[in-house]
Amino acid sequence: MSFSASSTVALEHQRIQLSLTSPTNPQIFSDEHEEVAQSIAHHMITNACTVDGVRTGIHFSKEGDSDILRLVASRISARLPLSPYLFVIATTGVSPTHAGSDDCVSDALVICGSDEDDMQRAVLLASSKFPGRVDAVDNTGTLIAQAASIRHIGSSSYHEAALWDVLFDSVRTHNPHSPPPGSRSxxxxxxxxxxxxxxxxxxxxxxxxxxxxxxxxxxxxxxxxxxxxxxxxxxxxxxxxxxxxxxxxxxxxxxxxxxxxxxxxxxxxxxxxxxxxxxxxxxxxxxxxxxxxxxxxxxxxxxxxxxxxxx
Missing domain, CATH: 3.40.250.10 (Rhodanese-like domain)
Structure with missing residues (x-):
């Protein structure tokens, strides 16, 4: 994928943010931010759907920004230190990519999980589900989260269904005797x-x-x-x-x-x-x-x- 100069800057900004919110370099958040992150993490874990032994879930937030999403990811990681999980957290229409532009909105999407391979698959699958709308993908990530910027995520009921497909396809146990999804005889x-x-x-x-x-x-x-x-x-x-x-x-x-x-x-x-x-x-x-x-x-x-x- 080729990026414009603005996309490259946005991608670098994402990497900095991801580093800042990793457990080794925590960013200082207000008590209110911490409370929101803990609440979302608790809600996602409590309402998780288990697929092949892996907890999965999706949360859309109309409030907050990518920093908060990464904070949520770190709190989920702290609550599930030994449990396999894969979650998607996204903002919905909160951050215009260009000042004064109402029709070009890039929303943060964070995929957090206990397994790096699961997260990598999820990032690739999420990119394929939203062709032409992914502004940037940070697939270097950390041990707990990877991020992308996708325009108008959550603006359609299709988006949640598409993200559930991403989660299911990413964590399902691979059976070498079963045909992969989308294949034909x-x-x-x-x-x-x-x-x-x-x-x-x-x-x-x-x-x-x-x-x-x-x-x-x-x-x-x-x-x-x-x-x-x-x-x-x-x-x-x-x-x-x-x-x-x-x-x-x-x-x-x-x-x-x-x-x-x-x-x-x-x-x-x-x-x-x-x-x-x-x-x-x-x-x-x-x-x-x-x-x-x-x-x-x-x-x-x-x-x-x-x-x-x-x-």
């Missing part, structure tokens, strides 16, 4: 890829390749590895472009592209041996903007079964 990936394509039968591909009136250039592309081509044979009129160089060969923006890859509307018909790898490859070409890319249902095996020409 290869069957799902293949299904999603094919949903983008207008797949062709071998006969349709043959007809398009040999139709002089076809409205755009047509290329039949063999992406099988050399060993398969040598063992199974080749198709007359096909281009041989192995899978590992396919995108670079057809991306019109790439300096390494083929001479023929100079337009985005070409009909690029891919085939592999059975029509699985070719579907994934065609979907990848769609990501480059080659929306007419597709593949042959059943691949080379189906072409042979249809009795079409081959070498």
């Amino acid at each position: 290869i069957d799902q990936i293949l299904s999603d890829a094919r949903a983008k394509l207008e797949r062709m039968t071998p006969q349709q591909a043959y007809d398009a390749l040999h139709d002089p009136t076809y409205p755009v250039p047509v290329f039949l592309v063999d992406i099988r590895p050399a060993a398969q081509r040598d063992r199974e044979g080749k198709i007359d009129g096909s281009l041989i472009i192995e899978r590992n160089v396919l995108e670079w060969s057809f991306d019109p923006r790439c300096e390494e592209r083929l001479t023929i890859a100079n337009r985005y509307d070409s009909k690029i018909i891919l085939f592999c041996d059975k029509g699985y790898t070719s579907s994934l490859a065609a979907a990848s070409l769609h990501e480059l903007g080659l929306l007419n890319a597709t593949d042959i249902v059943g691949g080379y095996d189906a072409w042979i079964a249809a009795g079409l020409l081959c070498q």
Whole structure:
């Protein structure tokens, strides 16, 4: 993430504040501040939700500033010296980032916890939940807290739900046999890829390749590895472009592209041996903007079964 000069100053200010409120260099607060911090810490601990043995919780404060949040973090740490925990504390719309600006508000968010890895994960996840609104992230932190500045945090009911997701995903026990959140099986990936394509039968591909009136250039592309081509044979009129160089060969923006890859509307018909790898490859070409890319249902095996020409 790149920061402006003002963001860099804000980040350095956060680091100074975090250092000042660490147990080794305590900042002097008024009795009122201390009372507020103790009250919030007590409330968060009492109402914590336990996830895989870790206490978690969120608190939004319309009063106070980042110093108070860090003071709360230190008081939570003092109350839970031996217990695993991960909490989020945030101000809501209290500190404009630019004087006189009402619509650009950067709020303090402090993530405090007993485990540094949990805090690091939480900082990264929180940043991803609020894209384009994170002004600064201090992911160096201390043993008890890490901080960020996020615009308009707490202004929507979505924000609290998003932060609960951050906490849950950060502390859940990792099971190497369970799929990570957001991952997809290869069957799902293949299904999603094919949903983008207008797949062709071998006969349709043959007809398009040999139709002089076809409205755009047509290329039949063999992406099988050399060993398969040598063992199974080749198709007359096909281009041989192995899978590992396919995108670079057809991306019109790439300096390494083929001479023929100079337009985005070409009909690029891919085939592999059975029509699985070719579907994934065609979907990848769609990501480059080659929306007419597709593949042959059943691949080379189906072409042979249809009795079409081959070498």
